[in-house]
Amino acid sequence: MRPCRNFVLIAGAWLGAWAWDDVVPTLRAAGHGVHPLTLSGLADKRGLPAGQQTHVRDIVDEVERLDLRDVVLVGHSYSGIPVGQAAERIGDRLARVVFVDSSVPADGESFVSTWWEGPAKLAAALAGNGGFWAPLTKADCDGQGLTDEQTARLVDGATPHPGASLADPAVLARPLGELPATYIKCLLDGAEPSDDVVRLLAGEQWRLVELNTGHWPMFSQPDGLARILLDTAW
Numbered sequence: 001m002r003p004c005r006n007f008v009l010i011a012g013a014w015l016g017a018w019a020w021d022d023v024v025p026t027l028r029a030a031g032h033g034v035h036p037l038t039l040s041g042l043a044d045k046r047g048l049p050a051g052q053q054t055h056v057r058d059i060v061d062e063v064e065r066l067d068l069r070d071v072v073l074v075g076h077s078y079s080g081i082p083v084g085q086a087a088e089r090i091g092d093r094l095a096r097v098v099f100v101d102s103s104v105p106a107d108g109e110s111f112v113s114t115w116w117e118g119p120a121k122l123a124a125a126l127a128g129n130g131g132f133w134a135p136l137t138k139a140d141c142d143g144q145g146l147t148d149e150q151t152a153r154l155v156d157g158a159t160p161h162p163g164a165s166l167a168d169p170a171v172l173a174r175p176l177g178e179l180p181a182t183y184i185k186c187l188l189d190g191a192e193p194s195d196d197v198v199r200l201l202a203g204e205q206w207r208l209v210e211l212n213t214g215h216w217p218m219f220s221q222p223d224g225l226a227r228i229l230l231d232t233a234w
Contacts, residue, residue, distance in 0.1 A: 012077025016043020022222035052168035059086035105170035132160035144214025
């Protein structure tokens with residue numbers, strides 16, 4: 001019989017703990033602890049100052065505050081960067097880290113440098129938005145396997161994302177490839193993982209799982225995502 005896990009769920013840019021509402025019941029019904037987390041500066045924590053290391057501390061502090069063991073850290077999109085750093089910092093509390101169609105951290109690199117087109121584009125995106133990345137729009141959700149209702153829920157719930165967290169460099173004490181990890185690739189958002197993820201998947205500790213949906217599977221296919229999380233948590 002497999003042991004129970006504690007799933008700590010962190011959604012990507014613009015989103016908070018609420019984004020996992022349709023995933024949580026399936027995980028809890030299977031007997032696991034489930035702990036969705038909102039990062040500083042987002043959703044119900046709007047107004048709190050936040051850089052990338054703030055977000056790493058948010059995750060580590062939550063695990064330690066609740067004294068969680070057998071932790072499965074789940075990071076979606078942007079949040080793969082702080083989740084990857086937090087995963088090594090919680091030590092033997094970690095069972096596995098799961099990256100959901102996400103960026104992954106590289107030591108000394110930021111979200112901008114590993115995914116976007118550099119600081120100039122970031123500055124342009126933040127200009128006029130008070131230092132925040134403006135929330136996604138309905139057009140951003142096109143072709144991502146979402147119903148109109150799911151799109152409306154996603155867009156209406158999104159809040160501006162703290163711009164500092166996008167430019168701060170990641171800090172890794174050891175290679176990310178040494179962590180036990182699963183990468184979930186959402187195929188409607190691109191058939192292949194990024195080159196940095198492909199290199200990590202070549203190692204013995206990483207697994208690839210594909211899901212035939214778009215970039216926000218917690219909305220478009222919550223049951224399918226929950227089943228993958230349950231299947232890959234060991």
